[in-house]
Amino acid sequence: MDYSRYTLSRAEKAAYYSASCAALMCLGLLFYRSAPLSAALCLASVPLRRYYEEYLRGRRLRRLLEGFKGLLYSLSASMAAGHQLPDALQEAELSLRGEFGEDSDICLELRAMLNAYYSAHDSIPELFTDFGRRCGQEAVAQFATALAVCTASGGDLETVALRSCGMLLDMLGFEDELSSMFAEKRFDMLVITAMPLIMLSVLNLASASYIAPLYGMLAGRLIMTVSLGLITASAVWGMRIMDVKV
Numbered sequence: 001m002d003y004s005r006y007t008l009s010r011a012e013k014a015a016y017y018s019a020s021c022a023a024l025m026c027l028g029l030l031f032y033r034s035a036p037l038s039a040a041l042c043l044a045s046v047p048l049r050r051y052y053e054e055y056l057r058g059r060r061l062r063r064l065l066e067g068f069k070g071l072l073y074s075l076s077a078s079m080a081a082g083h084q085l086p087d088a089l090q091e092a093e094l095s096l097r098g099e100f101g102e103d104s105d106i107c108l109e110l111r112a113m114l115n116a117y118y119s120a121h122d123s124i125p126e127l128f129t130d131f132g133r134r135c136g137q138e139a140v141a142q143f144a145t146a147l148a149v150c151t152a153s154g155g156d157l158e159t160v161a162l163r164s165c166g167m168l169l170d171m172l173g174f175e176d177e178l179s180s181m182f183a184e185k186r187f188d189m190l191v192i193t194a195m196p197l198i199m200l201s202v203l204n205l206a207s208a209s210y211i212a213p214l215y216g217m218l219a220g221r222l223i224m225t226v227s228l229g230l231i232t233a234s235a236v237w238g239m240r241i242m243d244v245k246v
Helices: 010-032 034-080 087-098 103-120 124-135 138-153 157-206 219-243
Strands: none
Touching: 010 034, 010 157, 010 219, 034 087, 034 103, 034 138, 034 157, 087 103, 087 124, 103 124, 124 138, 138 157, 157 219
C-alpha cells in the first residue's frame, strides 16, 4: 500500500460531498442570505476535497505509527524473552489484532512481511526498508536501517533490534508529548476562528435589522465577502503554523 496519498472510496466521497455542501450552504446563508450565492459557494467543496484527503492520510499515518509503536513494545518483550525476530513478529501480529483490529494497516503489513519471509524467503530488513519507504515514517526507516546495517555487518540481529526498539520508543514518546502540547493550541485556534461566525449568528437572531445593510447593498456584500476570506485565510494560516513536524 502506498501511504503517500489517500483516495476516497465511493462511500467516503458521498459522505464528504454531503457534509461539505451542507456546511458551505449554511455558511453562504449566514454571510449572504442568498440561496443562489450559497449554492455557488458549494462549488468550493471540489477544491477542498484534496485537503480532506490529506487530513485522512495524516490520520491513517498517525494510526499506523501508533500500531508501529505497539509493534516495538511487543518486539521488545518477545526478544527480551529470547525469541527470534521472525517469531517475535508473529507474536506481535497476533497481539496487535486485538488492539487495532485484524484489518488494520499495521496487521496487514505484518502479515504481508511474514508471508514474504516464509514463502519467498525475503529478508526482514529489506521488508522493513520497503515498508519505511512507502509510509515515509522516520521511526520505521530508522528501525529498517538498523536491521539492514546489522545484517550487512554480520551482527546479532535480535540484540540490535531490541536496542533499536528501546531508542525508537523513547523518540515516539517525545513526539506524543509534543502532540499533546499542540492539541490544546489547535483547540484554542478553532475557538478563535469560530467566534466571528458565532457573533454573526447571534446578530442575525437577535437584531437582524441592525445588520440588514450588509445583506441588501453591494458594499455590504463586498464587506461580507472580504470578511469570509479573512476568516478562511486565518484558519488556514493557523493550521499551517500548528502543523509541526518532529
